[in-house]
Amino acid sequence: MSQTPSSSDRLDCDLLLEGGVVITLDGKRRVLDGGAVAVADGRIAAVGDSGELRELRKTAGKVIDCRGKVVLPGMTDGHTHLFQSLGRGLGDGMTLVPWLQRFMLPYSKAITREMSVAAVRLGALQAALSGTTLVVDNHYAPTDTETILAVADAVEEVGIRGAIARGIFGEMNPGGELMGVDPDLFALTNQDELDITAECMAERPRGGLVEVWPCPENIVYVWPELIEAAAEMAEAAGVRWHMHCSEVQDEISFFTEVHGTRPVAWLAERGLLSRHTTLAHAVWLDPDEVAAMGAANATAVHNPISNQYLASGVLHLDPLLSAGATVALGSDGVAVAGQDIFEAMKAGMLMHRVASLDSTATTVEQFLELGTLGGAAMTGLDAGSLEPGRAADLVVVDVSGVRHTPWSRPVASVVHSGSAADVEMVIVAGEVIVEDGRSTRVDEDEVRAVAAEAAAQLFGRARLSDLARDWQ
Numbered sequence: 508m509s510q511t512p513s514s515s516d517r518l519d520c521d522l523l524l525e526g527g528v529v530i531t532l533d534g535k536r537r538v539l540d541g542g543a544v545a546v547a548d549g550r551i552a553a554v555g556d557s558g559e560l561r562e563l564r565k566t567a568g569k570v571i572d573c574r575g576k577v578v579l580p581g582m583t584d585g586h587t588h589l590f591q592s593l594g595r596g597l598g599d600g601m602t603l604v605p606w607l608q609r610f611m612l613p614y615s616k617a618i619t620r621e622m623s624v625a626a627v628r629l630g631a632l633q634a635a636l637s638g639t640t641l642v643v644d645n646h647y648a649p650t651d652t653e654t655i656l657a658v659a660d661a662v663e664e665v666g667i668r669g670a671i672a673r674g675i676f677g678e679m680n681p682g683g684e685l686m687g688v689d690p691d692l693f694a695l696t697n698q699d700e701l702d703i704t705a706e707c708m709a710e711r712p713r714g715g716l717v718e719v720w721p722c723p724e725n726i727v728y729v730w731p732e733l734i735e736a737a738a739e740m741a742e743a744a745g746v747r748w749h750m751h752c753s754e755v756q757d758e759i760s761f762f763t764e765v766h767g768t769r770p771v772a773w774l775a776e777r778g779l780l781s782r783h784t785t786l787a788h789a790v791w792l793d794p795d796e797v798a799a800m801g802a803a804n805a806t807a808v809h810n811p812i813s814n815q816y817l818a819s820g821v822l823h824l825d826p827l828l829s830a831g832a833t834v835a836l837g838s839d840g841v842a843v844a845g846q847d848i849f850e851a852m853k854a855g856m857l858m859h860r861v862a863s864l865d866s867t868a869t870t871v872e873q874f875l876e877l878g879t880l881g882g883a884a885m886t887g888l889d890a891g892s893l894e895p896g897r898a899a900d901l902v903v904v905d906v907s908g909v910r911h912t913p914w915s916r917p918v919a920s921v922v923h924s925g926s927a928a929d930v931e932m933v934i935v936a937g938e939v940i941v942e943d944g945r946s947t948r949v950d951e952d953e954v955r956a957v958a959a960e961a962a963a964q965l966f967g968r969a970r971l972s973d974l975a976r977d978w979q
């Protein structure tokens with residue numbers, strides 16, 4: 508398909524963004540100064556120089572002046588927990604197991620459907636305002652059908668795309684006991700978990716703005732048959748499946764004690780690695796596991812802020828990419844200080860440099876690719892770059908301020924100096940969902956007020972108030 512319409516084509520467009528620096532992420536990685544993007548019927552219709560696309564002004568429903576701005580593909584948050592948004596700032600200075608036991612598991616037990624939806628609306632709004640156009644939201648409290656569908660509705664209300672990865676615990680099992688997971692979380696039978704997941708997936712199938720995916724919570728503490736069933740359900744429905752895997756070193760020992768082999772090696776042996784497999788973290792892999800991830804084109808979601816916050820470890824980034832695995836970026840949610848993909852790009856780029864004591868270990872271009880193309884590859888969405896025919900998921904970033912002056916390298920400026928605060932416009936499936944840095948879909952003050960009220964109730968119910976103090 509040509510990049511621009513020929514003069515004989517007559518192309519109507521809904522939106523024409525012109526005059527900006529367009530970072531296309533296309534096959535040639537073109538960066539167009541004074542570029543333009545035309546959007547029609549929810550897809551990108553043309554990309555080129557503003558002069559070349561000037562004709563489209565006549566038919567454009569709306570012309571957006573992008574001078575002083577950068578136009579980027581929308582970013583994917585490949586792993587987050589929007590329901591944890593009420594826990595912002597709590598649970599600091601712990602490693603994963605105490606973080607779960609003292610903070611997140613009591614939080615998850617106490618949260619009600621109403622509180623959870625309030626948190627998801629807040630988190631989805633923050634994602635949208637940060638230029639994230641697709642979230643993979645691992646939702647694990649509560650997980651009844653009505654709540655999962657309400658979560659999907661809340662994400663759709665904000666206007667971003669979503670994959671609600673429904674958390675599956677199932678019945679208590681040896682890995683859960685070894686890891687000291689609260690037995691109360693294993694509240695449903697294995698069959699109930701599968702039935703509820705199937706029901707939610709049928710309501711929110713592949714192809715809508717928001718899908719539901721199966722998500723065994725963690726490879727250590729979910730029964731193997733549930734993991735196998737989740738993978739089968741996902742393949743049959745044409746969606747991905749998601750799971751926490753090999754995040755911290757202790758999990759490898761717990762898993763090996765129960766199963767006699769390492770987690771990803773076990774997935775490979777059972778034929779559970781494929782392009783449908785999306786593993787959150789996948790930090791502690793041995794070389795054979797890296798090779799297996801690559802051979803299957805499975806996804807590792809890299810959560811650099813979370814991995815540093817909890818001191819979990821450093822993903823084998825280059826080996827995974829070289830082996831052929833997909834790598835996407837995730838925030839892992841605000842309860843581990845993961846705010847958005849701007850922060851994830853910068854933090855990720857830097858952590859590998861210091862971990863390897865090699866400042867050439869990563870590049871800004873590579874991390875922009877992980878945040879855009881990586882997320883699209885992970886989810887199977889035809890997006891992640893600005894090319895005709897792709898989904899019209901775009902972000903317009905204001906680079907006219909002090910932080911981006913002087914203006915020299917567009918990608919370096921976005922990754923080194925960019926921030927969610929620069930996001931001026933967000934377009935999802937051709938619809939402007941953020942304009943002038945404000946949501947066009949929801950009343951931000953109302954979303955914040957409802958979330959603050961829910962947080963106050965939750966802190967009481969879960970006895971989290973002790974965590975809400977500085978200088979503890």
Ligand SMILES: [Zn+2]
Pocket residue numbers: 586587588645751787839
């Ligand atoms: Zn997580």
